[in-house]
Ligand SMILES: Nc1ncnc2c1ncn2[C@@H]1O[C@H](COP(=O)(O)OP(=O)(O)OP(=O)(O)O)[C@@H](O)[C@H]1O
């Protein structure tokens with residue numbers, strides 16, 4: 223990242239030192255309570271503790287409404303905590319933290335910009351020079367197999383291609399961390415598996431710290447170093463599972479007994495919590 | 501491009517055919533039933549009347565165009581900022597929205613005589629009625645457009661460090677344009693209705709005034725000629741807005757794929 227891009231972020235973070243590489247994101251007894259439509263308090267998250275190492279791929283699975291999206295918003299500083307605290311690289315998050323890339327289930331591409339224009343959106347939003355980053359945008363697009371589509375409009379792309387553009391957009395300013403909220407949730411099964419493989423490749427190449435939310439247990443196990451299983455609302459951590467499968471993984475890992483064992487373990491937890499019934 | 505051109509010429513061809521058929525039908529009815537020309541003049545008579553009276557019709561058309569444009573532009577200039585205010589503050593919405601809806605429930609045509617009493621004959625009552633009648637769809641559709649932004653997009657922009665003003669200008673406003681143009685197009689047709697109404701009620705110029713005086717003299721051929729000029733003007737206005745729309749939002753679904 224260029225120095226100017228870093229300075230434009232609203233939170234100055236110290237450069238990473240090897241000794242604090244241990245914990246990059248630190249979440250400590252985090253609470254979040256919303257005021258619902260009827261004025262009643264809605265406890266979304268309660269007493270959540272989590273540490274994420276620099277460069278780690280952590281996935282959160284949990285029943286709908288347990289606070290996964292809320293957790294990502296809190297990490298990005300887009301919502302205020304009602305208790306506890308979040309630190310990234312040692313800095314306490316009290317305002318939007320902009321040195322990260324966000325990817326949502328909907329690709330949120332702007333119809334009025336070209337593919338490259340969409341990848342350059344972080345520049346526009348921060349008031350940086352778009353031209354200075356145009357080469358980087360093209361490189362990123364090429365790295366996910368989208369060379370030749372730079373000047374197309376989003377509506378000319380398939381769902382999978384659009385989500386790749388969204389990923390490039392998140393990576394444009396080379397943030398150390400990615401927040402991904404069900405990014406492949408709207409894709410068909412085949413495209414989805416391809417995207418998982420490609421995301422793993424990007425992750426290996428870029429060494430990002432990733433906080434990933436999904437409803438797919440196998441997607442979580444395939445991608446992650448650790449899987450966080452959450453309880454129904456109020457969301458808390460039910461269990462943290464280490465996925466000790468070798469990297470890089472290919473799709474055939476799905477058929478190994480280690481893989482199915484972890485998937486099974488997580489599914490049992492959901493059954494135990496009454497989230498899914500047999 | 502070639503295909504689009506071909507389609508365009510095809511469209512134009514069929515338009516000529518369908519209008520030609522209508523005129524033929526009209527001439528046929530007049531010839532068959534020998535309708536007196538004060539009831540239904542034939543196409544030839546109307547054309548003749550247009551030729552005889554065009555010198556007189558031009559300044560009157562000018563006045564009508566002026567009132568339509570003035571009322572319409574006023575509605576845009578007042579309506580769009582008002583819509584922006586309404587979506588940006590809940591309090592202001594509560595204050596401004598009910599009276600806006602209330603004025604909408606008054607038949608604007610009923611207000612025209614009042615405007616004549618207040619402002620006399622002349623431009624003002626016409627412009628006022630045109631303004632009032634096209635104001636509402638412009639405001640409402642702009643509000644709908646500004647509200648339709650995906651909350652996740654706002655979240656994304658904030659995570660990129662965008663200040664609210666930039667989110668508004670670069671995301672919310674462009675996203676609102678398709679809906680806004682819906683209101684602008686409906687408004688363009690209504691503005692013509694409004695200006696004519698104003699001219700009916702209290703004016704000594706404009707095509708509405710000319711229409712009334714032609715009716716008074718049972719000059720039905722002139723009446724028809726004026727009607728044609730009026731619909732041509734209204735159509736030209738509507739298509740001007742459509743061209744503007746095509747220029748400003750070529751990316752929108754409604755503007756895509758003119759092939760087919
Ligand atoms: N702005 C808000 N106001 C009030 N309640 C909210 C708000 N945002 C979220 N909630 C509530 O907080 C809880 C957690 O919501 P959240 O969106 O984080 O769930 P989630 O785990 O992401 O669900 P899903 O898997 O369906 O996406 C829900 O019960 C939701 O209704």
Ligand SMILES: [Mg+2]
Nearest residue numbers: 290291292403
């Ligand atoms: Mg969610």
